[in-house]
Amino acid sequence: MASLVLDQVTKTYPARGKPAVLAVDRLNLTVNDGEIVGLLGSSGCGKTSTLRMIAGFEGVTSGSIRIGERPVHMLLPKDRGVAMAFEGYALYPPLTIRDNIGFALLRERRPRAEIAARVGEIARLLEIEDILDRYPPTISAGQQQRTSLARALIRRAPVSLLDEPMSQLEPQLRAILRARIKDYLIEHKLTTVFVTHDQTEAIALADRIAVMEQGVLQQFATPQALKEEPANLFVASFIGEPPMNILDVRPADGGLAVLGLDGRPAFHVALAAPMTARLAAHARQGGLKLGIRPHRVRVGDPRGLAATVVSNQWLGDQTHLALDLAGCFLVVVAHGHVRSAIGEQVPVGLPLAAMHVFDAESGNALVHGLDTREAAAA
Ligand SMILES: Nc1ncnc2c1ncn2[C@@H]1O[C@H](COP(=O)(O)OP(=O)(O)O)[C@@H](O)[C@H]1O
Ligand SMILES: [Mg+2]
Missing domain, CATH: 2.40.50.140 (Nucleic acid-binding proteins)
Structure with a gap:
C-alpha cells in the first residue's frame, strides 16, 4: 500500500564482444497507491527487467525508483517492501506447498493461527487447497505457478509484482482466477504491477496499462483510452483483436x-x-x-x-x-x-x-x- 514511481529508469546488459543490450530505455511510470498496473508487450520488450529492477534483483543502470516517498533503488530486495512472483516460480523444493506459501509470514514470526488462516484463504482463492501437503517437484507447472503467486499475494506487501502470473493456466481457470485475484488486490488495496503479453488479461485486471516495445514505453493509459485513443500506430495495431x-x-x-x-x-x-x-x-x-x-x-x-x-x-x-x-x-x-x-x-x-x-x-x-x-x- 504505497505509490511507486519510476523516474527515467534505464537498464542495459553488457554483452561480450557485442554492443550492450538496451532492455529498458528511460522509463517513467507512476503507479498510484492501491492501483493495479499491467505491463504489456511482446517477448523481450523489457517487462521482466522492469519488475526485477523494482524488486531489486537487478540494479538500475540509471534513473531512480521510489516507493512511497522513499528512494529504494539502492536498497537490498528485502528492504524494499516488495513481494514478487517470479516468471520461473523459484519455489523451495524441500518445503511443502503450505510452507512455501507461508514462508515470509513464518519468517516474520506471525502467530501460527494467523499464518494458517491466511494460507488457507489464499490457497482457496487460487484453487490449490488440495496440494498444500505436497512438494514442488510433485505438482504440475500450473500448480507451481499458483503456489508462487500465492506466496507473493499472501504477504500484502506495500508493492506486489507479478511476472506473467497466469501464463501456465488453462483459459477457463485463468478467467476465474483473474476475477478473484482482482477482488483480492482491491480488498487489500495492494499496489500491484503485473506483467503479461496477453492483452485480454491486461484489460481484465489492470486499472491502467503500460504498453512497452523494445524497452520504450509507448503509452500508459486506461484500457478504454488505449482502444479509443491509441497514442501511435504501434499501440493502435497492438491493442485489439483483430488489429486495427x-x-x-x-x-x-x-x-x-x-x-x-x-x-x-x-x-x-x-x-x-x-x-x-x-x-x-x-x-x-x-x-x-x-x-x-x-x-x-x-x-x-x-x-x-x-x-x-x-x-x-x-x-x-x-x-x-x-x-x-x-x-x-x-x-x-x-x-x-x-x-x-x-x-x-x-x-x-x-x-x-x-x-x-x-x-x-x-x-x-x-x-x-x-x-x-x-x-x-x-
Ligand atoms: N540477464 C540478462 N543478460 C543479458 N540480456 C538480458 C538479460 N535479461 C534480459 N536480457 C535481454 O533484455 C531484453 C529484455 O528482456 P526481458 O526484460 O526479459 O523482456 P520480457 O520480460 O519483456 O520478455 C531482451 O532483449 C533480453 O534478451
Ligand atoms: Mg519476461
Whole structure:
C-alpha cells in the first residue's frame, strides 16, 4: 500500500564482444497507491527487467525508483517492501506447498493461527487447497505457478509484482482466477504491477496499462483510452483483436483519398473544410495513415460502399471478413453469422467517428474520430 514511481529508469546488459543490450530505455511510470498496473508487450520488450529492477534483483543502470516517498533503488530486495512472483516460480523444493506459501509470514514470526488462516484463504482463492501437503517437484507447472503467486499475494506487501502470473493456466481457470485475484488486490488495496503479453488479461485486471516495445514505453493509459485513443500506430495495431486496419491516405479536395494496395486512390473520405485543411497542412511534412477498427465497420450498411468478400470466417458468435474495398484490404468483424461467399459483394459503412489519423513517419496519432458524416464513394 504505497505509490511507486519510476523516474527515467534505464537498464542495459553488457554483452561480450557485442554492443550492450538496451532492455529498458528511460522509463517513467507512476503507479498510484492501491492501483493495479499491467505491463504489456511482446517477448523481450523489457517487462521482466522492469519488475526485477523494482524488486531489486537487478540494479538500475540509471534513473531512480521510489516507493512511497522513499528512494529504494539502492536498497537490498528485502528492504524494499516488495513481494514478487517470479516468471520461473523459484519455489523451495524441500518445503511443502503450505510452507512455501507461508514462508515470509513464518519468517516474520506471525502467530501460527494467523499464518494458517491466511494460507488457507489464499490457497482457496487460487484453487490449490488440495496440494498444500505436497512438494514442488510433485505438482504440475500450473500448480507451481499458483503456489508462487500465492506466496507473493499472501504477504500484502506495500508493492506486489507479478511476472506473467497466469501464463501456465488453462483459459477457463485463468478467467476465474483473474476475477478473484482482482477482488483480492482491491480488498487489500495492494499496489500491484503485473506483467503479461496477453492483452485480454491486461484489460481484465489492470486499472491502467503500460504498453512497452523494445524497452520504450509507448503509452500508459486506461484500457478504454488505449482502444479509443491509441497514442501511435504501434499501440493502435497492438491493442485489439483483430488489429486495427491501417490504410494509406493522402489529402484530396474536400477530404482524404484512401489509397489501395497499388497506391492509387480507392475511395474518398469527405471531411469538413477545417479538418481537410489541417490534415493537408500536416501532410506537407509527411505521409498520413488512416486507422479503423474491424468492429467499427458496419457490415451490411445499405448506404455503405460496395466491397468484395476475400475470406469469411465464422467464429461461433461473430464473423471475421476480409474485404477488398476498391483495392483496399480491410478486415471487418460482424456480429452474428454473415453468410456471404468469397467473391460476393457486401456494403460496408465506415463511420468517420471511428477513424483515426496518424503521422506515417513518427507513427504518432493526430486525430481520433473525424467528422460525423459518412465516407462517400468516389
Ligand atoms: N540477464 C540478462 N543478460 C543479458 N540480456 C538480458 C538479460 N535479461 C534480459 N536480457 C535481454 O533484455 C531484453 C529484455 O528482456 P526481458 O526484460 O526479459 O523482456 P520480457 O520480460 O519483456 O520478455 C531482451 O532483449 C533480453 O534478451
Ligand atoms: Mg519476461
